[in-house]
Amino acid sequence: MKTVSVMHGQPYDVVIVGSGPSGATYARILHEEAPQLRVLMVEAGPLLSEQAGLHVKNLADPQARAAAQLASQGPVTSLSPESATPGPGRPGTFLLRRDEFAPNAGMPAAAMSSNVGGMGAHWTCACPRPGASERITFLDDDLLDAAFLEAERLLSVTSEAFEDAPFAAEVRRRLDGEFQRRGPAAIQPMPLAVQKHPDGTVTWSGTDVVLGPLGAAETRGDRFELRDHTLCQRVVHDDGHVTGAELKDLTTGAVSIVNAPVVVVAADALRTPQLLFASGIRPRALGRYLNDQPQVISAVRLPPDVVEATTVGAARNSGVSWVPYTDEEPFHGQVMQLDASPIPLAEDDNVVPGSIIGLGWFCATETVEENRVEFDENPDHYGMPRMSIHYNLTWKDLRVIDEAKEAVTRAGKALGTFLDDRPPFLLPAGSSLHYQGSVRMGQHDDGRSVCGPDSQVWGTAGLYVAGNGVIPTSTACNPTLTSVALAVLGARSIVDRIQ
Numbered sequence: 001m002k003t004v005s006v007m008h009g010q011p012y013d014v015v016i017v018g019s020g021p022s023g024a025t026y027a028r029i030l031h032e033e034a035p036q037l038r039v040l041m042v043e044a045g046p047l048l049s050e051q052a053g054l055h056v057k058n059l060a061d062p063q064a065r066a067a068a069q070l071a072s073q074g075p076v077t078s079l080s081p082e083s084a085t086p087g088p089g090r091p092g093t094f095l096l097r098r099d100e101f102a103p104n105a106g107m108p109a110a111a112m113s114s115n116v117g118g119m120g121a122h123w124t125c126a127c128p129r130p131g132a133s134e135r136i137t138f139l140d141d142d143l144l145d146a147a148f149l150e151a152e153r154l155l156s157v158t159s160e161a162f163e164d165a166p167f168a169a170e171v172r173r174r175l176d177g178e179f180q181r182r183g184p185a186a187i188q189p190m191p192l193a194v195q196k197h198p199d200g201t202v203t204w205s206g207t208d209v210v211l212g213p214l215g216a217a218e219t220r221g222d223r224f225e226l227r228d229h230t231l232c233q234r235v236v237h238d239d240g241h242v243t244g245a246e247l248k249d250l251t252t253g254a255v256s257i258v259n260a261p262v263v264v265v266a267a268d269a270l271r272t273p274q275l276l277f278a279s280g281i282r283p284r285a286l287g288r289y290l291n292d293q294p295q296v297i298s299a300v301r302l303p304p305d306v307v308e309a310t311t312v313g314a315a316r317n318s319g320v321s322w323v324p325y326t327d328e329e330p331f332h333g334q335v336m337q338l339d340a341s342p343i344p345l346a347e348d349d350n351v352v353p354g355s356i357i358g359l360g361w362f363c364a365t366e367t368v369e370e371n372r373v374e375f376d377e378n379p380d381h382y383g384m385p386r387m388s389i390h391y392n393l394t395w396k397d398l399r400v401i402d403e404a405k406e407a408v409t410r411a412g413k414a415l416g417t418f419l420d421d422r423p424p425f426l427l428p429a430g431s432s433l434h435y436q437g438s439v440r441m442g443q444h445d446d447g448r449s450v451c452g453p454d455s456q457v458w459g460t461a462g463l464y465v466a467g468n469g470v471i472p473t474s475t476a477c478n479p480t481l482t483s484v485a486l487a488v489l490g491a492r493s494i495v496d497r498i499q
């Protein structure tokens with residue numbers, strides 16, 4: 001029998017579940033705008049470094065980096081590298097697909113990370129704003145733009161990190177010649193969450209950058225507490241109001257309840273609906289409208305004359321360029337130096353850094369209610385309700401993917417020669433790591449959304465959801481900036497509510 005110890009009184013004002021960029025945004029905004037609040041953040045995975053949420057790419061020692069990635073790969077794969085799930089996967093993430101834990105994983109590459117900082121300790125840092133119909137139209141335009149600005153501040157986003165990269169200008173000149181885009185959808189440097197230093201080096205923004213002073217024990221103060229290895233297994237609520245959270249210490253197995261009038265669930269797009277389901281909060285739209293961004297990829301080699309023309313000794317770099325989304329071409333292109341990307345490069349000793357260019361086109365798909373993550377009463381490896389994913393593309397999605405393949409072919413031909421004979425190809429569903437819609441935001445409680453414009457769950461006062469699952473629109477752009485912007489709005493609504 002499970003023993004639950006109840007911590008009496010009201011020790012916390014807000015409990016945040018999940019320590020990725022979305023949860024960190026709540027913590028940071030509450031710290032800045034309501035510093036008197038006592039906030040507890042719980043994270044199922046381990047702390048990877050002293051600086052909470054540090055991007056593992058910033059760890060100089062390759063062995064330390066590999067160990068941090070492995071430790072993020074969940075309770076099964078992090079135990080030993082041999083037990084890692086076969087199939088596609090990125091370092092620092094683990095696949096949902098393990099027969100005993102997810103018997104119907106309709107997205108074979110669906111993955112997650114479990115560590116302080118979440119996927120924000122492993123990501124590529126591309127932070128484009130959504131454009132055209134990717135934007136959420138029921139939110140006031142000025143309010144949304146102000147939230148994007150704030151999100152860019154929190155993530156330290158800049159378009160200038162690689163502005164002097166010699167290959168980058170050439171890459172953009174060639175793409176511009178091919179696509180002839182003008183206005184906001186023009187070919188441009190990809191906004192990236194990085195800090196550039198005077199010596200030309202860059203630091204990639206991990207979740208520590210969002211946490212700011214809360215990232216380090218010395219500057220954290222006594223109003224914010226971060227507990228790693230701590231699973232929230234239930235949001236406690238009574239009569240339509242949140243009263244606290246049931247927590248399990250994964251190192252000792254001890255279960256306790258902490259009281260709090262506000263709980264923010266920022267546990268990624270698959271595990272946020274899982275926790276609501278486990279808590280008996282099951283609005284009709286929970287887990288539905290699950291949306292992935294089909295990803296078409298290829299790689300090219302820049303022509304030798306371009307590579308040779310670059311001053312020897314200059315930092316040879318192609319940075320990251322962006323072919324923005326338009327409603328006519330509902331995909332967006334991320335064109336990046338492959339040795340800076342998480343996709344491994346074929347062994348080739350003669351590669352000039354920056355001269356191999358990865359082309360990754362993310363497609364927008366229709367938001368379909370039947371595409372969903374479902375839960376049953378069997379336990380997964382954390383003891384939480386087991387997931388099944390049901391996911392199919394529509395005719396329109398298939399057409400968009402074909403158009404994206406054509407666009408990648410055009411881009412590749414404009415840039416150089418393809419690395420191999422394969423035409424641009426579609427990665428398995430889930431590879432984008434950009435899952436959305438599973439706890440989607442809506443303007444009204446009409447059964448098609450889980451939360452309102454302030455991210456508060458319909459019918460459960462004090463319960464907020466955060467992360468990519470909240471995004472209701474069909475988007476192709478990388479989602480983290482949008483999730484952080486929506487979290488800014490949610491956090492401010494908590495400040496208004498509590499003060």
Ligand code: FAD
Nearest residue numbers: 018020021022044114118119124125126232267467478480
């Ligand atoms: P996460 O960062 O996933 O964090 C959720 C956390 O919640 C996890 O640490 C998890 O352990 C914890 N958790 C889950 N359940 C519980 C529970 N019950 N109790 C306690 N804790 C729990 N996005 C972009 O926008 N641009 C990019 O360029 C980009 N590149 C990427 C490249 C890679 C290799 C990866 C892995 C991801 C990339 N992403 C990118 C995705 C991006 O990292 C995510 O969008 C972002 O991290 C989502 O933030 P989040 O806080 O919502 O969730």
